[in-house]
Amino acid sequence: MTAHKHRQEEQPAFVLHSYPYRETSLVLEVFSRQRGRVALVARGARRPRSAMRGLLMGFQPLTLSWFGKHELRTLHSAEWQGGQPQLQGRALLCGFYLNELLLNLMVRDDPHEQLFDYYQHTLQRLAHEQDHAATLRCFEKHLLQELGYALLLEHEADSGKPIDTKTQYRYVIERGAVADTSDTPDGLAVSGKTLRDMAADDYSDAFSAQQSKQLMRMLLNHHLAGKILHTRELIRELQRL
Numbered sequence: 001m002t003a004h005k006h007r008q009e010e011q012p013a014f015v016l017h018s019y020p021y022r023e024t025s026l027v028l029e030v031f032s033r034q035r036g037r038v039a040l041v042a043r044g045a046r047r048p049r050s051a052m053r054g055l056l057m058g059f060q061p062l063t064l065s066w067f068g069k070h071e072l073r074t075l076h077s078a079e080w081q082g083g084q085p086q087l088q089g090r091a092l093l094c095g096f097y098l099n100e101l102l103l104n105l106m107v108r109d110d111p112h113e114q115l116f117d118y119y120q121h122t123l124q125r126l127a128h129e130q131d132h133a134a135t136l137r138c139f140e141k142h143l144l145q146e147l148g149y150a151l152l153l154e155h156e157a158d159s160g161k162p163i164d165t166k167t168q169y170r171y172v173i174e175r176g177a178v179a180d181t182s183d184t185p186d187g188l189a190v191s192g193k194t195l196r197d198m199a200a201d202d203y204s205d206a207f208s209a210q211q212s213k214q215l216m217r218m219l220l221n222h223h224l225a226g227k228i229l230h231t232r233e234l235i236r237e238l239q240r241l
Contacts, residue, residue, distance in 0.1 A: 006067055006068055006069040006073075007065070007066070007067040007076075008032075008034075008035060008064075008065060008066050008067070008073075009065045010063040010064075010065055010079075011032045011033065011034055011035060011063060011064050011065070011066075012032065012033040012034075012061065012062075012063055012081075012116070013030045013031060013032040013033065013038075013062050013063070013064045014030065014031050014058070014059065014060070014061065014062065014119070014120075015028050015029070015030050015056055015057065015058050015060075015062070016029045016030060016031050016037070016058065016099040016102055016103055017029040017058075017099060017103060018042075018056060018058075020046065021041055023046075024043075024044050024045070024046045024047050024050075025041055025042060025043045025044060025045055025046060026041070026042040026045045026046060026056065027039065027040070027041055027042075027072070028040045028041075028042055028056060028075065029103060030064060031102055031106075031116060031119065032064065032111075032116070033111075033113050033116040033117075034111055034113065035109065035111055036106065036107075036108065036109055036110045036111040036112060037102065037103075037106045037107070037108045037109070037110065038066070038073060038108060038109065039071060039072050039073065039108065040064070040066050040072070040073050040074065040075040041072055041073070041074055041075065042056060042075040042078075043074065043075070045075075052075070052078050055078045055079075055080050056078060058095065058096075058099065059084060059086070059087050059092075059095050059123055060080060060081075060084055061080070061081040061082070061083060061084055061120065062078055062079065062080055062081060063078070063079045063081060064077070064078050065077045065078075071108065084120075084123055084124065084127065085127040085128075086127075087123070087126055087127055090132055091126040091127060091132060093231060093234060093235050094126050094132050094135070094136055094235070095123065095126055096231040097136065097229065097231040097232060097235060098119065098122060098123075098136075098139060099231075100229050100230065100231050100232075101139075101140070101143060101220070101229070102119070102143075104224055104227050104229065105143065105147060105223060105224070106147070112146050112147075114146060115142070115143065115146040115147075118139065118142050118146075119139070122135060122138070122139045125138075131203070133203070133209060133213065134203035134204075134209065137198070137201075137203055137209075137212050137213065137216060138201050138203075140216045140220060141198065141201070141216070144219065144220075144223070147223075149219070149223060151176075151198065151215075151219070152176035152177065153177070153195045153196070153198050153199035154195070154196070154199050155176075156169075156176070156177055156178060156179065157172065157175045157176030157177055157178050158178055163177060163192045163195045163196055163199075164192045165191075165192045165193040165196050166192060166193075167179065167180075167191075167192040168180040168189065168190075168191055168192070169189075169190055169191070169192060169195065170185075170186065170187035170188060170189055170190070171187050171188050171190050171195075171215055171218075172186050172187035173187070173218070173219065173222050175187075177190070177192075177195055188214060188215055188218050190211050190214075190215055191207070191208075191211065193205070193207075193208060194207070194208040194211040194212055194215075197212070198212050198215070
């Protein structure tokens with residue numbers, strides 16, 4: 001393979017996480033639209049006069065160019081695209097939560113262009129809207145869908161019948177919603193209305209909002225396979241989302 005095939009030019013991307021590398025550099029975990037999650041080393045980015053020093057911030061749209069064929073590539077250039085207000089307070093905590101989900105659930109070099117677009121849309125919602133919990137539920141649902149773990153919210157798992165808003169169900173992992181009877185002790189109790197509301201991304205009903213949080217927590221814990229989300233714990237303690 002020739003060198004140019006390992007070079008990526010002006011890729012839309014967001015920085016998900018960064019940490020110091022050697023004396024003057026940074027390692028970046030980025031989410032790029034066309035290449036997915038990528039690890040980059042930004043050489044010299046921590047030097048006081050580095051042109052990249054003030055650019056490589058989270059939650060800001062960038063275009064990045066890099067090269068390299070190994071798992072850790074080398075960042076060549078970065079440009080800020082603008083248009084995204086800085087997240088503050090509770091919205092900032094929610095943004096860190098989104099990034100931690102992506103870091104723990106996405107594998108490297110697996111493009112998800114629609115998920116990238118939805119992530120960017122979600123950052124805008126966090127900056128401009130007040131119901132952050134609803135924004136998080138929407139993102140969690142779309143994230144699982146894009147990664148191949150779509151929730152079954154409109155039909156019963158066994159019969160295929162449409163979910164009835166007046167019926168009580170139990171949502172069973174890797175199966176879906178089944179009628180809540182004495183023979184179905186597994187899964188999480190959830191109302192048909194909640195499932196229908198989640199299908200429509202409608203979290204205006206307080207009971208649906210509470211049950212949807214419990215359901216998403218159960219499903220995410222399953223797919224995280226024991227990984228701890230530190231921002232989730234922080235949000236729970238400080239914001240009670």
